[in-house]
Amino acid sequence: MSNVQFISQYGHEEVAFFQNEAAGLKCIIGIHSTKLGPALGGCRLYPYASLDDALFDVLRLSRGMSFKNAAAGLPIGGGKGVIIADPKQKSRVLFEAYGEAVNSLQGRYLTAEDVNTTVQDMSWVMNKTKFVVGQDGVSGDPSPFTAIGTVDGVKATAKFLFGSDSLKGVKIGLQGLGHVGFDVCRQLYEAGAELIVATHSNRANMKVAVEEWGAKEVTDAELYKTECDILVPCALGATLNYDTIPELKCKAVAGAANNQLLDDECGKILKARGIAYAPDFIINGGGVINAGQEAFTTYDKEKVLKQVHNIYNTVYNILDESKTTGEPEGVIAQRFAEERIKNGL
Ligand code: NAD
Numbered sequence: 001m002s003n004v005q006f007i008s009q010y011g012h013e014e015v016a017f018f019q020n021e022a023a024g025l026k027c028i029i030g031i032h033s034t035k036l037g038p039a040l041g042g043c044r045l046y047p048y049a050s051l052d053d054a055l056f057d058v059l060r061l062s063r064g065m066s067f068k069n070a071a072a073g074l075p076i077g078g079g080k081g082v083i084i085a086d087p088k089q090k091s092r093v094l095f096e097a098y099g100e101a102v103n104s105l106q107g108r109y110l111t112a113e114d115v116n117t118t119v120q121d122m123s124w125v126m127n128k129t130k131f132v133v134g135q136d137g138v139s140g141d142p143s144p145f146t147a148i149g150t151v152d153g154v155k156a157t158a159k160f161l162f163g164s165d166s167l168k169g170v171k172i173g174l175q176g177l178g179h180v181g182f183d184v185c186r187q188l189y190e191a192g193a194e195l196i197v198a199t200h201s202n203r204a205n206m207k208v209a210v211e212e213w214g215a216k217e218v219t220d221a222e223l224y225k226t227e228c229d230i231l232v233p234c235a236l237g238a239t240l241n242y243d244t245i246p247e248l249k250c251k252a253v254a255g256a257a258n259n260q261l262l263d264d265e266c267g268k269i270l271k272a273r274g275i276a277y278a279p280d281f282i283i284n285g286g287g288v289i290n291a292g293q294e295a296f297t298t299y300d301k302e303k304v305l306k307q308v309h310n311i312y313n314t315v316y317n318i319l320d321e322s323k324t325t326g327e328p329e330g331v332i333a334q335r336f337a338e339e340r341i342k343n344g345l
Helices: 003-010 051-071 092-104 119-125 143-162 179-190 203-212 220-225 264-272 286-296 301-309 311-325 329-343
Strands: 014-020 025-033 043-046 077-084 171-175 194-198 216-218 227-233 249-253
Touching (some): 014 051, 043 051, 077 092, 143 227, 143 286, 179 194, 179 227, 194 203, 264 329, 301 311, 311 329
Parallel strands (some): 171 194, 194 216, 227 249
16 A cells, blocks of 8 residues: 555545755654644654655554544644654754744644654754643653553553462563663562563663663563563564564563554454453553643643553453453554544543
8 A cells, every 4th residue: 555545544634744955854744633632742753764664654653643642531633743864963953943844733733752852852843833742841751651651551461361460470571671661671670570671782771670670681582482471562663573473472462662563463363372462552651641731731740640540441441351352452442542533532
């Protein structure tokens, strides 16, 4: 299917391409839905191999944000921005040009941090537009909230598997020790989990995981084949694919990474293998719950945390419904979100 056909099939309201040669900016902003409110989703900066790759990514990610925001009960829609650039080329000029692009959409799209963009970058975006969330001194870095929600989702998954949400002695395989994964790893250690962690390029984080939190280090390839209770992917997307799913020796997958399933078919294969799956856009909603509050009301950390902890119930209910109906968890989660988009929160 061509990307234009995807735009039509996914139901995007608007997809805009911006180019500013002097600033070195090439970016695409996808507004999937503003049905529940302005479209919110982070800005990803990535050295895409082609404009087509970038367009495909923004289409998938912006649609995913509509589902994530609706499932989290936020009165906001779904959108995403992608900047096609090498992270080494990041500059004030680049982000100011991106800010002008965002501003031209007059508030239909609200931007924030994502992969390879930071609170500092957003402060440059704010020089040109007010349509930015995740601001320093307000909701700030979303990662700690994503980590809290993810750990709640892991606990709900343990409850579903074992009848108790205690993680004491529960064997967890974890991939990715970045902003979210490192925090998740610490919290799982504190909750008494037994950790097996895939080798990470950040050796300092890996050292802490191994030496202070007692994690066993394995290669990435070994992690998939490792016998464990819950696999917690906190790195990149598409890790649950036709190669890895047959190898898995876990009882469930519950992690923060976006777009873990390569495609819908992989959700069915995972289900057929009897492996429970906490849908990514539900379990990793903590960050957007945090940033989203800044978009529509006065920021209140206590309120945010209450809503983030609700991820526990949502994950548990989806796992339970999937067990009863036999439908893949992702299908149930998507329907839940689509109904909210159609009928309101
Ligand atoms: P990050 O870039 O800080 O961390 C990801 C880490 O994974 C990197 O350090 C990278 O080196 C590592 N990695 C990549 N491939 C790996 C592999 N094969 N094996 C082991 N490690 C590998 O990103 P992050 O902010 O921690 O986000 C992690 C994931 O969670 C991403 O998929 C992101 O889209 C998703 N997510 C993040 C947030 C958030 O608040 N940051 C919110 C929702 C979803």
